[in-house]
Amino acid sequence: MSNIIVTSGRKYIDIDAYASIIAYRELLKKQGNNATASTLATLNQSIPPFILKLKYHLDSTEAVKDTKYIVLDTSNPEFFDKRVTTENLTEIIDHHTGFEDYWKKYPNIKTQIEFIGSVCTIIYERIIASGHKNILDADLCKMLVAGILDNTLNLKSSITTDRDRIAYEQLMKIGELSDDYYAKYFTACESEILKDYTRAIKDDIKIEKVGTLPEVIGQMVVLNIDNFNIEKMESVFAEYPEWLMNVISLEDGKSYLYFGGDNVRKRLEKMFDKQCDANDLLVLDKFLLRKQIMKKAREISSL
Numbered sequence: 481m482s483n484i485i486v487t488s489g490r491k492y493i494d495i496d497a498y499a500s501i502i503a504y505r506e507l508l509k510k511q512g513n514n515a516t517a518s519t520l521a522t523l524n525q526s527i528p529p530f531i532l533k534l535k536y537h538l539d540s541t542e543a544v545k546d547t548k549y550i551v552l553d554t555s556n557p558e559f560f561d562k563r564v565t566t567e568n569l570t571e572i573i574d575h576h577t578g579f580e581d582y583w584k585k586y587p588n589i590k591t592q593i594e595f596i597g598s599v600c601t602i603i604y605e606r607i608i609a610s611g612h613k614n615i616l617d618a619d620l621c622k623m624l625v626a627g628i629l630d631n632t633l634n635l636k637s638s639i640t641t642d643r644d645r646i647a648y649e650q651l652m653k654i655g656e657l658s659d660d661y662y663a664k665y666f667t668a669c670e671s672e673i674l675k676d677y678t679r680a681i682k683d684d685i686k687i688e689k690v691g692t693l694p695e696v697i698g699q700m701v702v703l704n705i706d707n708f709n710i711e712k713m714e715s716v717f718a719e720y721p722e723w724l725m726n727v728i729s730l731e732d733g734k735s736y737l738y739f740g741g742d743n744v745r746k747r748l749e750k751m752f753d754k755q756c757d758a759n760d761l762l763v764l765d766k767f768l769l770r771k772q773i774m775k776k777a778r779e780i781s782s783l
């Protein structure tokens with residue numbers, strides 16, 4: 481019997497990767513395999529302390545001879561965990577598109593690449609299909625639900641599919657999780673961000689000139705817009721002549737667009753065909769990710 485290591489990306493991994501590699505390891509073990517889950521990457525802020533304290537953990541990265549690898553949550557070979565090669569890789573499960581054709585050249589590597597909300601959804605489906613539903617205890621359900629919540633932005637992002645919604649509902653039921661589990665999860669992530677708020681804003685600024693949008697665009701996801709610190713945001717953007725900050729509020733599902741600079745107000749009102757709610761704030765009734773806002777600006781400017 482060969483050893484199997486379940487792993488993911490190279491630099492950072494998020495809760496979707498973390499939860500899915502651990503849950504898939506549990507399934508493989510249940511099926512009689514010698515499986516471990518490990519990563520050489522840094523765990524990002526979507527994996528809060530309470531998740532790390534659940535009873536399931538990563539294994540050590542110690543290399544064993546004749547190990548086969550399974551990669552989850554990425555299918556771009558450049559992003560793979562450093563230990564993975566096309567020779568030792570046996571399976572890929574991912575929800576980012578673009579490399580489906582590339583992997584057709586390697587018929588020995590099994591792939592399931594589908595554009596859905598979360599890899600945790602696929603792992604949940606694999607567990608159910610395998611007949612090993614009994615491995616889904618409360619802690620494993622908490623991890624998989626957190627992965628779905630994070631990657632689909634509380635099931636409100638337009639990438640969310642019915643399969644994600646079903647997996648979420650079933651895992652909530654099987655794990656007997658309370659209805660406010662989403663709030664517990666996002667609040668825990670938020671308090672990690674709050675430990676270094678300025679840095680969190682700075683680390684997610686994109687500088688790219690698109691259409692009539694300001695060149696400097698920040699983004700932050702918050703549970704409730706009341707928790708957002710406008711003063712700290714303004715101090716981060718003080719050095720830029722014009723800027724835009726997309727604050728996605730999960731509870732009401734809206735985007736709060738804060739901005740600064742001459743004429744930005746007029747340009748945004750025109751772009752979204754909507755009046756500003758305050759001098760420096762435009763609220764979108766349905767949230768948009770920054771990449772969706774930039775895509776819209778690109779489309780308008782090319783008309």
Ligand SMILES: [Mn+2]
Pocket residue numbers: 496497553575597598599631
């Ligand atoms: Mn993912």
